[in-house]
Amino acid sequence: MKKIQVTILTGFLGAGKTTLLNALLQQLNGQNNVVIENEFGQVSIDGGLVRQYSSDVYEISNGCICCSLDDELFDVLTELVHEDPVPDHLFIEATGVADSGSLSGIFLRRDISQRYELAQVIGVVDATNVAQRLEEAEEVSRQITAADLLVLNKIQEATEEQIAEARDLLRQLNPFAPVVPSEDGRIPVSWLETRRSRMAFQLPESVAAAAKPKATSHLQQSDISSTTHTFDQPFDLNQLRHVLTVSLMLYAKQIYRIKGVVKSKEDGQSYLLQSTGKALQITPAAAPLSTDSPSTLVVIGKGLKKEAIERLLRQGVAR
Numbered sequence: 459m460k461k462i463q464v465t466i467l468t469g470f471l472g473a474g475k476t477t478l479l480n481a482l483l484q485q486l487n488g489q490n491n492v493v494i495e496n497e498f499g500q501v502s503i504d505g506g507l508v509r510q511y512s513s514d515v516y517e518i519s520n521g522c523i524c525c526s527l528d529d530e531l532f533d534v535l536t537e538l539v540h541e542d543p544v545p546d547h548l549f550i551e552a553t554g555v556a557d558s559g560s561l562s563g564i565f566l567r568r569d570i571s572q573r574y575e576l577a578q579v580i581g582v583v584d585a586t587n588v589a590q591r592l593e594e595a596e597e598v599s600r601q602i603t604a605a606d607l608l609v610l611n612k613i614q615e616a617t618e619e620q621i622a623e624a625r626d627l628l629r630q631l632n633p634f635a636p637v638v639p640s641e642d643g644r645i646p647v648s649w650l651e652t653r654r655s656r657m658a659f660q661l662p663e664s665v666a667a668a669a670k671p672k673a674t675s676h677l678q679q680s681d682i683s684s685t686t687h688t689f690d691q692p693f694d695l696n697q698l699r700h701v702l703t704v705s706l707m708l709y710a711k712q713i714y715r716i717k718g719v720v721k722s723k724e725d726g727q728s729y730l731l732q733s734t735g736k737a738l739q740i741t742p743a744a745a746p747l748s749t750d751s752p753s754t755l756v757v758i759g760k761g762l763k764k765e766a767i768e769r770l771l772r773q774g775v776a777r
């Protein structure tokens with residue numbers, strides 16, 4: 459029986475996993491691919507973005523699938539093998555703080571490995587900030603170490619020194635994985651061809667240990683958290699941009715990521731808002747994103763205080 463090929467995308471918050479996934483799906487257009495989107499916040503934003511390129515998207519929000527191995531992920535994996543036709547390829551976008559070792563471990567369990575083959579773990583790295591992120595968040599080195607292929611993304615934004623330093627760090631942490639540079643997640647689709655993940659050769663005992671549901675999730679141990687903010691009133695986008703640009707400079711060590719949809723007072727349209735580090739993008743939403751409120755923003759970082767962030771965002775609401 460032909461097994462479903464699995465590619466796991468890991469990488470820290472905002473490194474470019476969704477961008478890479480969309481770039482790959484565009485190139486694979488017409489193939490029978492399925493996507494599982496796992497997001498850190500309570501509200502899924504990426505699912506809507508990926509759905510532009512794949513109709514078969516399963517969303518698992520509010521929790522890491524590497525921590526809830528017995529729940530939603532298993533349900534989806536069980537459902538997929540009953541699809542007709544059975545998908546050829548499953549892409550899983552892990553959350554930015556996922557433990558890729560545990561996630562890969564699931565595909566080595568005997569019941570799962572009968573129908574699925576872990577082809578590759580792709581680690582996405584932001585060339586402009588990987589050195590800093592390695593110091594700030596312990597998840598980053600684990601994600602890099604567990605990858606079969608490392609995509610060094612955003613190289614057009616990075617200096618030559620940053621790229622050289624990033625390459626050195628990646629080589630030290632993971633000498634096995636080829637490093638592919640990319641702009642906006644674009645890599646040749648040939649990198650997906652017939653591979654078998656290095657993780658697929660782990661010893662059965664270590665696999666079983668890795669894939670065991672843990673009493674406490676690593677998110678409970680991590681000091682990274684998310685807050686979700688919904689607004690019925692539209693925003694003054696210039697004002698919001700100003701407030702956020704200043705805040706991202708001031709709180710660069712606390713706010714890792716903001717993403718969501720905001721409605722503009724000026725033209726009544728919805729805009730996609732994304733920040734990674736100090737970089738902020740507000741662009742027209744290409745497709746309607748299914749959020750319950752006209753504006754929904756998810757903020758991810760360390761030591762976040764919901765009320766303070768809410769006050770800050772409200773400064774961007776149109777008067």
Ligand SMILES: Nc1nc2c(ncn2[C@@H]2O[C@H](COP(=O)(O)OP(=O)(O)OP(=O)(O)O)[C@@H](O)[C@H]2O)c(=O)[nH]1
Binds near residue numbers: 469554612613642
């Ligand atoms: N300038 C620039 N921006 C990029 C590039 N690749 C991705 N981005 C932007 O970086 C932001 C984060 O990209 P995503 O693909 O959503 O990152 P992610 O890793 O999926 O993020 P999370 O799911 O939140 O962990 C978005 O605003 C992208 O448009 C790039 O090569 N250059």
